[in-house]
Amino acid sequence: MGNDGKPFNGNVDVLHERAVLTPLPDVDAEREFHRNMMNVAAAQERKAEMLADPDVRLLEAYERQLEGIAETYRQRCLRVAGEEYESVALAYARGERDDDTAAIAAYYLEGLWRMQQRITVSDMLFFPIILRYPDCFTVNLRFASGHRTTRSVLYESPEHLVEELDAQSALTYSAESHYTQREAAEEIAATAAYIREAFPDPDETSFEERKTGGIVSGGGRKGSVFSSMLERVEPDVDRFDEVPASPTLVEAGPEAKRTERELLPEGTFVL
Template sequence: MGSQRERYNGSLDVLHGRAVVTPLPDEDAEREFHRNMMRVADAQERKAAMLADPDVPLLEAYEREMEEIADTYRNRLRSVAGEDYESVAFAYARGERDDAVGAIAAYYLEGIWRMQQRITVLDMLFFPIILRYPDCFTVNLRFAAGHRTTRSVLYESPEHLTERLEAEHAATYAEESLYTQREAAKLVEETAEILREEFPHPDEAPFEERRYGGIVCAGGRKDTVFSSMLERVEPDPDRFAEAPTEPGLVESGPEAERTERELLPEGAFVL
């Protein structure tokens, strides 16, 4: 990962204002898309269980969720660029190739690297937007300065407290923190159901019920405070009137701009 970290640190132009569009030409492609989204739903359920468990450090739940989400993007990388996707991304970044496969590889690899950095970097909000259209889906990886949206649930991590407290105050703070984690766990668990409803299995739902769907999720950290959020997003029915035939990069759609206005605090800087 050393060369990847060196190359992609600070490459804001890789992600800014762009999304990956992937065609869904048949039900096999839909099934693969569904499997990836259900992995995200499963990750939300596991995170909720870990948040509710007083014996599991909050950071462990946070890291586990991020790694499982990153794995879904690695799956997409392999399906587009093959097992050697890192070399494809590096070649594109060096200007040695200029094609859609290279651009997608660089896009996803940048997103994965930034997700990994969130574990240690404070005040960086990760809020991807995933939208299903009749014949394709888009993945818009977005990052912003800050640690929360206007509708995030917040919870505390005693392990990250740097201030030394008296024993009585430390015990009270720890108990209050566990309470915030348990309350957050209830909401995080509900987000898994949103994912399952927005992206139903093609063998179990008629086309009219699955042709549109969308979510935005967000997570960040500032000092001892962690945040989570996941909500529905309505795709623009006029977008992709002409179905794409190949994966590629497209400009962020109106849904992304609308989501930014609704969820990001005033003055938030979008990366």
């Protein structure tokens, strides 16, 4: 990743206790935000469909979901920094730029890079919070130690098992793992409705109905055990008295701390 041929190696400092605030000055901006969130909902549903299919590897289901979510990140980077957003993010990482445009590009690429890593790295929880306020929305990308929240659904992947099993035990484990995937798929598919409820279509709802909403999700793995969670979050409606005219980085809000206390096991370290 990166237009100069160098990979984006990541720097967690750009994420720590920060969120990207994006203004919603008009209905066109609301429509774009809505489209992005519907892409996230669709990615959630695709993942559920693939988990329920015994002929599809769990890793492939995660990769397809990542593609959908990554596209929303890319669209935000394009909107903020233009076609050269990767080079802009790398310039921030190297200390060559310190403006909001470069910082936001680096923020989203850092989130995407770490999100890609969670498929191969054990005990790293992706824990993003997206909140809609009357005149803006925030994206708070959080990563934590561990592999689950206190309300995650768990399921297993035979392809990630490192233990050597005899033929019969391997067949039994595979069958049991696919059963947990089918059970999880039902719950994961249902959570797509939470996204649609939290961020309704601006062309079909009144401003009062759509002016606030939010979701928090969590996903990770420990060995062959994977986890998934997505719930509604209510934002503090009066948090932003004034909204800047362009996207900017802000401190993570009180909603983030509340969700951490409610959903993360005691002793979890949040990046």
